[in-house]
Amino acid sequence: MPGRWTLAGALCVALLAVAGCGIPDNTEVQVDGSGPAVEAGASSFRGDEPPTRTAAGTDREAFVRNFLSAAAGEPDRAYARVKKFIAPENKSRLQEKQGSEIAVNVVRLTEDPAITANRNGLFSVKLRVQQIGLLRSNGVLAPPVATETEYKFTLRGAVSPGQAGTEEAGLFVTDPPNVLLLSDQALRQYYQTRPVYFWNSNQRRLVADQRYLPLAVPDERRVNEVVKWLIAGPSEWLRPAARPLPDRTALINNAIEADGRWEVTLELPGDDNRELGKIGIQLAWSLPELSGQLQLTTRNQSRVEIPSLKQHRLAHPLYPIDDEPxxxxxxxxxxxxxxxxxxxxxxxxxxxxxxxxxxxxxxxxxxxxxxxxxxxxxxxxxxxxxxxxxxxxxxxxxxxxxxxxxxxxxxxxxxxxxxxxxxxxxxxxxxxxxxxxxxxxxxxxxxxxxxxxxxxxxxxxxxxxxxxxxxxxxxxxxxxxxxxxxxxxxxxxxxxxxxxxxxxxxxxxxxxxxxxxxxxxxxxxxxxxxxxxxxxxxxxxxxxxxxxxxxxxxxxxxxxxxxxxxxxxxxxxxxxxxxxxxxxxTPPPTGVxxxxxxxxxxxx
The missing domain is CATH 2.120.10.30 (TolB, C-terminal domain)
Known part of the structure; x- marks a missing residue:
């Protein structure tokens, strides 16, 4: 076949001959050994937070769009961010959930927000939406639960009509929907899409699953988040094709980084070095921005060393493909x-x-x-x-x-x-x-x-x-x-x-x-x-x-x-x-x- 093959492609063809097109069982890791430290690649993601309540001033449409961005970011602070947009006397209308129950309804506006002035000095807002999905705290965008195609709420200025005194500048929502709403545009702006990889049922091929990581998550916590995603298992729809980590697998403390070397300690049933090596391949592909050394250990001190995550990815390519379609x-x-x-x-x-x-x-x-x-x-x-x-x-x-x-x-x-x-x-x-x-x-x-x-x-x-x-x-x-x-x-x-x-x-x-x-x-x-x-x-x-x-x-x-x-x-x-x-x-005859x-x- 004409064309040039990449190193990954050449390696994959070799693997085809011996492993039937999958990623091989015998991973090129060093067990209970160490390798030279290679500096991890640094990737500075933007720590973007959504706009504050007062950022829009008195621009009502900008305020509504900012309200639909407020839930973006780390899940445990989503309700606090949204409640800053709600009038103080009405904050209790948004009932909070905790921990893994926190979920955000992602919607697509099917037309611009309709905002009309009322005689009482308030403004009625009508949003026509398409329900996209439910963004859970583990970064999975699950199928939508809500069926609403329309949301209505009201805005007021900083001072309630008919009341004396002053409050903060800007606008407030007086009767919010009792769900966290996030527009698809805010999802695009304040999150990074990240694939995480799970083994298929016979552990010969990795299968990609999509997650959303808030850009506000500090760089040093990315490894922790990815390990937690792997422990939580694949998305529900993907489970017939993807294998979760062994039951009772857990992260012990936080991942540690020093001089380009990451250390991750797991509670792993059986302390199986082969299983640990498989997890190493999953992490190498799920953390593509890292190129340095990774050490995986278990509570009982079983250990796998990956001297270079970049080389590990080359040695275990995801797909048997050529570089010139x-x-x-x-x-x-x-x-x-x-x-x-x-x-x-x-x-x-x-x-x-x-x-x-x-x-x-x-x-x-x-x-x-x-x-x-x-x-x-x-x-x-x-x-x-x-x-x-x-x-x-x-x-x-x-x-x-x-x-x-x-x-x-x-x-x-x-x-x-x-x-x-x-x-x-x-x-x-x-x-x-x-x-x-x-x-x-x-x-x-x-x-x-x-x-x-x-x-x-x-x-x-x-x-x-x-x-x-x-x-x-x-x-x-x-x-x-x-x-x-x-x-x-x-x-x-x-x-x-x-x-x-x-x-x-x-x-x-x-x-x-x-x-x-x-x-x-x-x-x-x-x-x-x-x-x-x-x-x-x-x-x-x-x-x-x-x-x-x-x-x-x-x-x-x-x-x-x-x-x-x-x-x-x-x-x-x-x-x-x-x-x-x-x-x-063959060219057609003249005139045809x-x-x-x-x-x-x-x-x-």
Whole structure:
């Protein structure tokens, strides 16, 4: 394959040969030994606190937006910050919760706050919102509990109408909602998104879980917070695919840092050095800003030394991926490579005899082998799935026996065991599992509706789904050669009538839907953070593919391609992909308009 491999990629290929595409059991740590101290990387996060009550002066809309930021920061002080915005005579209306019960309702304003003046000198505020989720004290943004689409409250000035005397300047809320509210904009501004990593069920691959860390948390406490998150376990929706730490694991005292060396002491049942080594890999990836030495010990003095967290990450890469994703498309019924300036072009990993009658395709690289899934035409205007697996180029594909009215883009679940590859595909509104012999089996979901699209994360343990025009997440368990999908979590987004989805990063999706017009957005997996990419596609997006950014092979941004109205595009260019950018095709006769490339995808 042409292109340059990173050290991480080369190491991963070596691991593929011996460990079936997972992170190896024998970690390169020193047990009961020590290594040279390497200075930890210093990362100064902004210690931003939300604005105070008086920061907006008499600007009512600014005050309301600041009120929706007040809960941001360390959870144990959230109520105190919010109550400063509430009139003294009404503070008791906001009932406080303590400890792990503290949770913040994250909402997205669907329109600007409506503020109207009343005859009594007060101001009525009406907020129309979309409920995003419940931000818990452990940094998890859980699914929303509240169902309100509207909140109403009242503002007064510093002096209550009809009362003499003076109070502090500014405005007050007189009748607050009895919940902590936080806008999605405040979440973006005052928190840092951080992935933490849990082992999958057989401890051969790490699975990313998203957390939110307040920027106000001091740098020296970051290690403590991450260790506590790991001890608390994965998010609820991820648990079918992710393994928590052993029961009764606890942090003893606080993590200590001295001269670039971090020391973490745990209560670990069994004092198993292998388990301690596994936790070391989790911490190395969950603390990417640290590059120095980490020492893990237990109460009984079992010890694991990691001389360099940076080198430890290189030695235990998260994903078996290459550093040069290659673009492909379907043109004139066959898979072809695409070429663009500044990018490496690939060679189609299929022999011509296996590359015909193609509607769409999903290809994946596993070491020196190729997984190929082709949606091909069948008699009667129907479609079927053809699958091949072998050395590059794949010599033949096995045509399936089942035919359907329509089949979506097939995706491979990157296998832990290359001998048992599985993929997922949507056919006639249902989700199916397929194997390397094109056998298709329906997959049960916990949500009802027509399935439009499915996409798999790089770890192969998390799915994004479009069901009934809405976005969902689900964990995948691959134990025993089976593919079972856990309970689906709905993801709130301002887009409606969704049609396509793929993974833009570890914890970010790229989604196509409607926002007044057909659009493509980048959306965090919990729905809280949205970024419009293409505001007006011009037609419904029917096909979407991305190469996700990741910490193994970092890219400035996700590489994205999509199809609308049978025309393919390469984001961010507004221009369609042209026939001249498709390799190895014969120009049409003079006067004949060339076909448009369709169904673009990436090979990696």
């Amino acid at each position: 290659q673009r492909f498309t379907v043109y004139d019924g066959a898979v072809h490579a695409l070429t663009f300036p500044g990018e490496a072009s690939g060679v189609v990993p299929l022999v011509p005899a296996a590359n015909h009658d193609v509607v769409s395709a999903g290809l994946s690289r596993v070491g020196d082998r190729i997984l190929a899934a082709l949606v091909v035409t069948a008699p009667g205007g129907r479609q079927r799935l053809a699958v091949g697996y072998g050395a590059d180029p794949v010599q033949a594909v096995d045509p399936g026996t089942q035919t359907f009215r329509g089949i979506g883009r097939p995706v491979w679940l990157r296998p832990l065991d290359p001998g048992q590859p599985y993929g997922l595909v949507v056919a006639d509104g249902r989700l199916y599992r397929f194997d390397d012999r094109a056998r298709m089996v329906p997959v049960s979901l916990t949500v009802v509706g027509s399935v439009t699209a499915v996409a798999s994360s790089l770890d192969g343990q998390r799915l994004a789904l479009v069901v009934g025009g809405r976005l969902y997440l689900a964990a995948v368990n691959l134990d025993g050669g089976l593919v079972s999908v856990g309970p689906a979590r709905a993801v709130a987004t301002s887009l409606t009538d969704l049609s396509a989805v793929d993974w833009a990063a570890e914890n970010t999706l790229v989604v196509a839907g409607t926002a007044g017009r057909s659009a493509v957005y980048e959306v965090s997996i919990d729905g809280a953070l949205e970024t419009p990419l293409v505001a007006d596609v011009g037609a419904r997006v029917t096909h979407l593919a991305a190469y996700p950014t990741n910490p193994v092979v970092p890219l400035p941004s996700a590489l994205i391609m999509y199809e609308a109205n049978a025309v393919a595009y390469r984001y961010p260019s507004p221009d369609a992909i042209r026939r001249e950018q498709v390799l190895a095709v 308009r060339p076909d448009s490339p369709t169904a673009p995808f990436f090979l990696f």
